[in-house]
Amino acid sequence: MKQGVRWGVRGVTGWAVLALLAGCGEDASTSGQEVGPGCRDAMELGTGMLACGLAADAYAEEALPQTNYGVSHKLVADNLNRRAAFLRFEVPTLPAPVLRATLRLYAMDGSTDGPKLYPASTDWSEDSLTWEHSPVLTGAPLGDVDAVPNHSWVEYDVTAAVKGSGVYGFALVTESRNGVDFASKDHARKEWAPRLILTLEDARQK
Incomplete structure (x- = not known):
């Protein structure tokens, strides 16, 4: 069983590369300097990596x-009971262009066939979101995953959608009757919370 991650960064010819190192409960949101609302650099300002x-x-x-399940400790995508999960990120003004954007989720209960990730509308509140009043899918799937083991990290490449500062919405929808439970931001294990990892162009390497 994985015990969470901590973020490490190294620069490689104009790129800042994220190294995922086994940790023991360290919250990635505390291991850096705050850059904007909800975003911190992964280790120190100027590395080119934001979490x-x-x-x-x-x-x-x-x-x-x-x-409404806005305060649930989990995010469920399941076609047996027809459940879908929704996420919204607010990316502040960035100091450099985005080279890569990755959505990273922790699967507490895995699936034989993981969900697809779609772009979704952002005009919703987690306190009032219901099936009757849920976000609208706004495009084709950004990614899909196959089998998801229990207690594992899942990544979706969302570079095609996240180009810079702004508000971004996503939906996790599956056709599988074997659903998956991801940790939400309200889970007691804060290091399992979803993260949008941004790799920025490193001006120091130019």
């Missing part, structure tokens, strides 16, 4: 169309 925490997250269930 952005969620502005909001929730999941919704078709069988309970008026129920």
